[in-house]
Amino acid sequence: MLKATLRLLATTDLHAHAFGWDYHADRPKAGVGLSGLAHLIDAARRECPNTLLVDNGDFLQGSALGDWAAEVGEDIVHPMISAMNALGYDAATLGNHEFSHGLGLLRRAISDADFPVVSANLESTTDTPLVAASVLIEKVISDGKGRSRPITIGITGIAPPQTTVWEATQIDGQVTASAAVPAARQAVEALRRAGADLVVLLAHTGMQADQGLMRVEAVPENVAEPLARTSGADAIILGHSHLVYPATDTGTERRDGGASKGLEKPAVMPGFFGSHLGRIDLSLRHDGQRWQLGDTRAEVLLPDAGPGPHARVQQACGQAHAAARRWYGERIGKATDHLHSYFSRIFPCDIVRLVAAAQAGHVRRALGGTAWAELPLLSAAAPFRAGGRGGASHFTDIPPGDLNLRHVADIYPFPNTVVALIVTGADIVDWLERAVIQFATLTPGGREVPLVQEDCPSFDFDLIDKLSFRIDLTRPPRFDLNGERLQESRRIKELSYLGQPIRRQDRFVLATNSFRSAGSGGFAGCRPDRVILDDRKLSRAVLADFLAEAQRPFAEDTFRWAYEPVGSSVTFDSAEESVRHLADLAALRPEVTQGGAAGFRRFRLWV
Numbered sequence: 287m288l289k290a291t292l293r294l295l296a297t298t299d300l301h302a303h304a305f306g307w308d309y310h311a312d313r314p315k316a317g318v319g320l321s322g323l324a325h326l327i328d329a330a331r332r333e334c335p336n337t338l339l340v341d342n343g344d345f346l347q348g349s350a351l352g353d354w355a356a357e358v359g360e361d362i363v364h365p366m367i368s369a370m371n372a373l374g375y376d377a378a379t380l381g382n383h384e385f386s387h388g389l390g391l392l393r394r395a396i397s398d399a400d401f402p403v404v405s406a407n408l409e410s411t412t413d414t415p416l417v418a419a420s421v422l423i424e425k426v427i428s429d430g431k432g433r434s435r436p437i438t439i440g441i442t443g444i445a446p447p448q449t450t451v452w453e454a455t456q457i458d459g460q461v462t463a464s465a466a467v468p469a470a471r472q473a474v475e476a477l478r479r480a481g482a483d484l485v486v487l488l489a490h491t492g493m494q495a496d497q498g499l500m501r502v503e504a505v506p507e508n509v510a511e512p513l514a515r516t517s518g519a520d521a522i523i524l525g526h527s528h529l530v531y532p533a534t535d536t537g538t539e540r541r542d543g544g545a546s547k548g549l550e551k552p553a554v555m556p557g558f559f560g561s562h563l564g565r566i567d568l569s570l571r572h573d574g575q576r577w578q579l580g581d582t583r584a585e586v587l588l589p590d591a592g593p594g595p596h597a598r599v600q601q602a603c604g605q606a607h608a609a610a611r612r613w614y615g616e617r618i619g620k621a622t623d624h625l626h627s628y629f630s631r632i633f634p635c636d637i638v639r640l641v642a643a644a645q646a647g648h649v650r651r652a653l654g655g656t657a658w659a660e661l662p663l664l665s666a667a668a669p670f671r672a673g674g675r676g677g678a679s680h681f682t683d684i685p686p687g688d689l690n691l692r693h694v695a696d697i698y699p700f701p702n703t704v705v706a707l708i709v710t711g712a713d714i715v716d717w718l719e720r721a722v723i724q725f726a727t728l729t730p731g732g733r734e735v736p737l738v739q740e741d742c743p744s745f746d747f748d749l750i751d752k753l754s755f756r757i758d759l760t761r762p763p764r765f766d767l768n769g770e771r772l773q774e775s776r777r778i779k780e781l782s783y784l785g786q787p788i789r790r791q792d793r794f795v796l797a798t799n800s801f802r803s804a805g806s807g808g809f810a811g812c813r814p815d816r817v818i819l820d821d822r823k824l825s826r827a828v829l830a831d832f833l834a835e836a837q838r839p840f841a842e843d844t845f846r847w848a849y850e851p852v853g854s855s856v857t858f859d860s861a862e863e864s865v866r867h868l869a870d871l872a873a874l875r876p877e878v879t880q881g882g883a884a885g886f887r888r889f890r891l892w893v
Contacts, residue, residue, distance in 0.1 A: 288572040290429040292437070293334040294486060295327055296556055296564035297341045298525030301348025301383065302355075303559040304369045304603050305595060308679065309350035309614055310671075310696035315679070318559040320369055322589035324596035326563045327373060330587075334567070336427050339374060342525040343381025343445060343490035346395055348559075350695065351603070354610035355395075356387040364395040365603035372602035375401040377421060379443025379488035380408055381526065385453040386701050389460055404443045404488070407469035411460050420473045422480060427570065435572050440477030442519075443488035444470050446507045446526065454804035455703055455822070465505045466491060467512045474518040483577040484568070487519035492527025492555070514549040520579055521566050524555035528675045530562055530586055531555035552582040558675075562586040614692035619833035621689050625697070627682040628864035629871055630669035631724065631738050631747055632891070634847060637682055637697055641667040642751040644832035645797035645825070649706045652819050658708070658795055662783060665751050665797040666717065670699055672744035678861045678885025689833055698826045702799035706819035711792035713811035714750065716764070718778045720809050721748045723763035725777075728854045728893065730760065737856040737891065742767065746807050749847065750796070753788075755781040758850040759893060769808015779850060799825050848873070849893045856893055859886040 297320065306319035331337045345366050346352055355364045363371075370378070378401060384392050393414070396403045402421040410416040420442035428434040447463035466489070474485050493510035510524050524531060531554060554564030565587055569580035595604070627637050646665040653659050671682045682696045709717075724742035726735050746767070756779045764775050781788050795818065796811070803820075805812050859882045868876050874891040882888035 287574070288427075288429050288433050288435050290336055290427045290570050291334055292427060292484070292568045292570055293330060293337040294521055294523070294564070294566040294568070295330055295337060295339045296523040296554055296566070297323060297345075297560065298490070298523065298556050298564070299344045299381070299528055299558035300341065300366065300560055301344055301558065302346060302352030302366050303349050304351055304365060304599060305607055306560075307607065309610065310682075310692055312611060312614065312692060316591060317589065318561055320373070320560045321596045321599040322593070323560050323563045324373055324599050325593045326587055326589055330563075330565060336425070338376045338423070338425070338439065338486070340376055340441065340486065340488055340523060341370065341378035342488045342523045343379045343443070344383040344525065345370070345378065345381070346392065347383045347386040347701070350610040350614045350692065351607060352387070353695065353701070354606065354613050356391055356701070357613070362606070363398045364391075365606035367395050367398050368602040368606075369599045371398075371400045372598040376423060377401055377441045377488070378403050379490060380405045380417060380445050381490040382445055382449040382452055385449065385456050385461070388456045389458075402441075404441060405445060406442045406473035407444045407447065407464045407466050408449065409462050409464075411462055416461060420477050422477065422482060435577075437570070437577055438481050438483050440474070440480070440482030440485040441488065442470065442473035442477060442485070443490065444513075445490045447505050448507050448806075451805050452801060455800040455820070466509050467516060470513055470517040470519070478518070484570075484579065485519045487513065487517055487522045489513050489522050489524050490526045491524060492529060493524065493531065493549075510549060510553070514551040514553060519551065521568060521582070522549070522551050522553040523564060524553055525558075527555075528558040529555055530557045532585060534586060534588070552584045554584050554586055556586050560589070562588060614690065614695065616691045617688050618691055618694060618830050619689040619836070621684055621686050621693075624686055624867075625682065625684040626864075626867060627669050627672050628860045628867055629858075630672050631744055632858055633871055633874070635669060638667045638669055638749065639751065641698060641825075641829060642797075644829045645704050645799075646751070647832055648704050648823060648828045649795065649797040649819060652821060653706065653795065658706075658818055661708075661793055661795045663795045663797065664714070664753070664783075666748050666802070667751070668721075668746065668748040669744045671696065673860060673886070674740075674744055678883070681861050681864075683863060691830065694826055694830045694833065698829050700801065700825070702801050702825045703820070703822050704825050704828050705798055705800050705803040705817060707796045707798060707803060707811055707816040708818050709794050709796045709811040709816065710790065711788040711794075712790040714753070714788060714794065714796075715778055715781060715790075716810035717748070717750060718753075718755065718781070719764040719776065720769055720807065721746065722757050722777050723765055723767070725757065725759050725763075726856070727762045728759040728852045728856070730853045732854040734890070735854065735856050737858045737893070748798075748802065748807070748809065753781060753783055754785075754846040755779065756848055756850045760850075760852055765808070767807070769810075852893045854893055856891050857881070857888055858891055859883070859888050861885060862887050
């Protein structure tokens with residue numbers, strides 16, 4: 287009987303981080319980048335020659351390198367594809383952000399890949415196929431003692447069906463998405479019938495509790511547990527939620543999404559940006575008739591701090607990396623104030639004002655001379671880089687002085703476009719109610735309650751400028767993360783526009799972005815029949831133009847909101863550097879207190 291180990295090595299959510307580099311600050315960044323993982327990949331292959339290297343999606347977009355590749359277009363092989371080719375990837379699946387720069391770039395990029403890209407639940411609606419549902423890989427397994435046998439490994443993958451909502455503008459109806467669990471199950475069964483001895487599922491999905499998931503027609507976003515129970519795959523690679531599974535003890539930033547009891551199949555979720563390498567060792571034996579799976583071991587590995595850039599990755603895309611840095615260094619304007627996002631989730635923030643003002647200016651010009659120009663114009667914006675799962679370095683901090691393109695991308699990191707909607711006063715109220723679900727429900731006289739709930743992303747704290755209102759945190763949230771009504775409760779009080787109370791029947795033009803207008807997050811009024819402007823102008827380009835022209839980037843009367851006094855103390859964590867800006871929080875009487883993860887500082891505030 288032949289006995290051997292098959293090793294699966296996995297990356298996920300690389301987001302175009304080929305190197306350990308912070309493009310927003312233009313400096314090295316430890317603990318991220320495919321280049322750092324490449325040394326681990328080499329060592330793991332030397333230790334176990336029977337190895338497959340796979341990626342679990344979201345590899346094309348998310349850094350200056352990916353943005354630069356999108357700007358250059360057809361003339362180059364995408365630098366992430368070059369790096370993955372150089373490292374000898376065996377397969378990959380599509381994540382939702384593969385579509386963020388458009389179908390044209392995606393098709394060009396994967397056409398240059400030396401490895402198959404698969405997806406069982408994303409399909410083209412055109413005559414041009416997107417990718418195969420699955421692939422069979424033939425490999426020879428050796429026991430290290432001169433005996434070997436061929437093995438057929440099936441690989442398939444899934445992505446969140448919400449992809450067609452989040453990336454609706456880029457997909458433009460040319461891709462459909464089906465529910466992940468049945469699609470995976472069918473693909474695995476088809477691979478078995480086609481002769482697969484072993485099946486690996488590349489599942490671009492996470493494992494959070496059901497109540498925190500976005501749903502499309504009652505289909506949840508993160509489905510690791512049902513996939514493990516019912517897909518029939520022998521091993522699963524997870525991702526999408528930027529967490530780590532199995533959990534490590536290297537800091538609260540690296541968590542397992544609540545899967546404390548573990549999954550029913552060997553699985554890994556190796557972080558994001560190249561923070562970890564997933565490794566699953568599968569013990570195999572062949573009895574002369576068929577392969578049988580024995581013991582398994584799944585773990586995540588951290589890259590070593592010592593080695594410099596990996597030679598093959600450097601050769602593959604080092605020039606593109608240098609070009610992206612030069613591109614991000616282009617000057618576009620000047621900042622007269624210090625712009626930061628340290629408290630953007632709990633207090634009016636100049637960066638959010640800036641984005642709102644830029645959007646409003648673009649919409650005002652675009653609608654000039656139309657019937658819509660007679661309506662009041664509002665603009666909705668949210669903080670993007672505001673800590674959370676991105677860690678203590680995931681904040682914007684721009685001192686006064688020259689503004690470069692990298693600063694614009696720091697403020698607005700996503701390739702969204704500006705969209706204008708026609709909305710009512712009733713929509714405005716529910717929009718704000720949806721935004722403020724991030725806050726905990728407080729009891730008068732309560733002490734040390736975390737003010738912001740961890741499972742609410744910062745980009746859903748989407749407030750609207752030129753409005754005045756108060757937030758009553760003694761009331762429970764009206765909506766859940768999907769925009770589904772939980773109860774009749776109202777947190778928004780004394781809502782007015784330019785000093786006048788807003789009535790349900792009032793009509794407004796609302797500037798927002800393509801991600802939101804497509805329905806992401808379930809905000810009120812985000813429907814195709816409400817869109818009155820969609821000229822595909824990138825939000826980041828609108829912001830860059832605004833900064834190039836503006837002497838002072840925002841009006842002083844925007845985002846006038848405050849908390850209804852409760853008489854409770856709350857806690858909030860921000861980066862260590864935020865201590866320098868505590869004067870911004872004077873109204874909340876901030877005090878430095880104990881606690882906070884590595885790189886964070888905890889504050890006690892009074893609401």
